[in-house]
Amino acid sequence: xxxxxxxxxxxxxxxxxxxxxxxxxxxxxxxxxxxxxxxxxxxxxxxxxxxxxxxxxxxxxxxxxxxxxxxxxxxxxxxxxxxxxxxxxxxxxxxxxxxxxxxxxxxxxxxxxxxxxxxxxxxxxxxxxxxxxxxxxxxxxxxx
Amino acid sequence: xxxxxxxxxxxxxxxxxxxxxxxxxxxxxxxxxxxxxxxxxxxxxxxxxxxxxxxxxxxxxxxxxxxxxxxxxxxxxxxxxxxxxxxxxxxxxxxxxxxxxxxxxxxxxxxxxxxxxxxxxxxxxxxxxxxxxxxxxxxxxxxxxxxxxxxxxxxxxxxxxxxxxxxxxxxxxxxxxxxxxxxxxxxxxxxxxxxxxxxxxxxxxxxxxxxxxxxxxxxxxxxxxxxxxxxxxxxxxxxxxxxxxxxxxxxxxxxxxxxxxxxxxxxxxxxxxxxxxxxxxxxxxxxxxxxxxxxxxxxxxxxxxxxxxxxxxxxxxxxxxxxxxxxxxxxxxxxxxxxxxxxxxxxxxxxxxxxxxxxxxxxxxxxxxxxxxxxxxxxxxxxxxxxxxxxxxxxxxxxxxxxx
Numbered sequence: 001x002x003x004x005x006x007x008x009x010x011x012x013x014x015x016x017x018x019x020x021x022x023x024x025x026x027x028x029x030x031x032x033x034x035x036x037x038x039x040x041x042x043x044x045x046x047x048x049x050x051x052x053x054x055x056x057x058x059x060x061x062x063x064x065x066x067x068x069x070x071x072x073x074x075x076x077x078x079x080x081x082x083x084x085x086x087x088x089x090x091x092x093x094x095x096x097x098x099x100x101x102x103x104x105x106x107x108x109x110x111x112x113x114x115x116x117x118x119x120x121x122x123x124x125x126x127x128x129x130x131x132x133x134x135x136x137x138x139x140x141x142x143x144x
Numbered sequence: 145x146x147x148x149x150x151x152x153x154x155x156x157x158x159x160x161x162x163x164x165x166x167x168x169x170x171x172x173x174x175x176x177x178x179x180x181x182x183x184x185x186x187x188x189x190x191x192x193x194x195x196x197x198x199x200x201x202x203x204x205x206x207x208x209x210x211x212x213x214x215x216x217x218x219x220x221x222x223x224x225x226x227x228x229x230x231x232x233x234x235x236x237x238x239x240x241x242x243x244x245x246x247x248x249x250x251x252x253x254x255x256x257x258x259x260x261x262x263x264x265x266x267x268x269x270x271x272x273x274x275x276x277x278x279x280x281x282x283x284x285x286x287x288x289x290x291x292x293x294x295x296x297x298x299x300x301x302x303x304x305x306x307x308x309x310x311x312x313x314x315x316x317x318x319x320x321x322x323x324x325x326x327x328x329x330x331x332x333x334x335x336x337x338x339x340x341x342x343x344x345x346x347x348x349x350x351x352x353x354x355x356x357x358x359x360x361x362x363x364x365x366x367x368x369x370x371x372x373x374x375x376x377x378x379x380x381x382x383x384x385x386x387x388x389x390x391x392x393x394x395x396x397x398x399x400x401x402x403x404x405x406x407x408x409x410x411x412x413x414x415x416x417x418x419x420x421x422x423x424x425x426x427x428x429x430x431x432x433x434x435x436x437x438x439x440x441x442x443x444x445x446x447x448x449x450x451x452x453x454x455x456x457x458x459x460x461x462x463x464x465x466x467x468x469x470x471x472x473x474x475x476x477x478x479x480x481x482x483x484x485x486x487x488x489x490x491x492x493x494x495x496x497x498x499x500x501x502x503x504x505x506x507x508x509x510x511x512x513x514x515x516x517x518x519x520x521x522x523x524x525x526x527x528x529x530x531x532x533x534x535x536x537x538x539x540x541x542x543x544x545x546x547x548x
Binding site: 007015037066068123 | 481482492543544
């Protein structure tokens with residue numbers, strides 16, 4: 001496959017100029033996602049409003065362009081969403097990676113759909129999914 | 145040496161669209177090696193060391209012949225000082241379990257270098273934790289060389305110096321002979337991890353006066369799964385076995401056993417005879433070419449890589465500015481580009497390089513980088529390949545959206 005399908009403008013833009021790579025003053029939750037084989041190391045931070053909706057989002061850490069962009073895109077998408085809505089987005093993303101998402105889901109994934117082709121790169125797919133798995137663990141209330 | 149002639153010995157290199165620059169991870173194998181393995185299986189395959197019939201005797205001869213070849217290659221005094229293991233990692237673990245746990249006492253020190261591969265760190269962390277010993281690290285300078293002032297860390301408290309001969313990240317060589325002398329002065333032993341040295345240079349364990357040496361066959365043209373531990377006979381004789389089971393005993397009763405003589409005491413279970421035969425063929429191949437020729441070609445390639453990277457710009461090369469001190473290893477980072485992206489983008493150009501921490505995280509912390517990219521050459525690589533590699537490097541930043 002053509003690598004340019006992965007390093008598209010959307011991905012490069014989010015990697016070079018991430019919108020959310022600024023730690024929160026008072027995060028309600030924080031969770032680190034780490035991939036020991038490649039060293040991608042990302043910490044997500046969220047805060048919620050009184051209604052339980054995701055109010056602020058941020059990440060810190062180091063990683064490749066794919067992991068950085070995937071994280072920034074994900075945070076763009078869940079800002080202002082309820083936990084259930086955010087979990088739905090995560091589920092659609094995972095289905096897209098597994099190749100089981102329908103057209104409607106992929107369309108709803110908006111910029112995250114730019115990462116669709118990473119599914120065909122076994123060496124890199126974990127770069128794209130690291131932050132999504134980490135978010136899923138936060139939202140589903142998993143300890144640790 | 146005629147590179148195109150040599151490349152014809154390596155079937156995998158026939159497809160010249162690929163550039164294999166990950167030789168520090170594992171080398172490619174010439175047909176002389178794979179054919180020696182095949183010939184063993186096709187003509188004399190049997191379980192060696194035990195059978196009393198012709199094929200088993202043939203297998204034993206092939207296996208023990210390989211041991212003699214390795215002993216001569218390393219200039220060991222006696223073939224019984226050569227223990228076949230799976231790889232350098234297993235060799236080092238053997239020493240950790242069979243020598244260190246029995247000999248290192250609470251409060252004693254194990255001296256390592258920050259540049260070590262994890263395989264020469266983790267076994268000693270285990271020993272230190274179990275015995276209450278302490279790990280002491282020699283700190284390299286910016287170029288990866290250990291300054292003489294650091295040698296003072298080898299003291300009366302030192303029980304063992306465990307040091308790589310050549311760093312798998314920076315390619316720098318440590319003064320193993322000097323360190324062995326210093327260790328012996330203080331009554332300590334020295335183990336050297338020669339996994340990155342053995343493919344590139346002649347090693348003389350007697351002249352170096354090391355107590356233990358570990359190497360992996362797969363980095364020097366041999367099959368996967370065969371490696372070597374060299375140990376001085378007087379030390380090996382007083383060590384307890386590492387693994388216990390078949391083919392390493394003298395006499396067994398229900399409650400007790402006595403163990404076989406060296407080297408079989410350390411080779412429990414059915415051995416990798418075909419692997420040893422492959423290693424012997426690899427040694428023949430390397431000896432035929434000669435290490436002078438091998439180093440000459442590697443140096444030319446390394447020079448081309450280092451100067452090409454410098455001209456490309458936005459690239460930082462780690463280690464010495466002198467290509468001769470790299471042993472074919474060029475570790476680098478491209479400004480603003482994560483090494484995994486670098487490797488993926490070069491992969492699209494059919495260029496194989498390594499990216500990551502190279503199993504040397506303490507060194508990455510020392511260099512203050514999360515990870516790096518590494519191109520490593522061997523004697524069968526060509527100047528055309530280095531040119532194509534250098535020409536591909538600007539694509540990394542452009543693919544990632546930099547305008548330069």
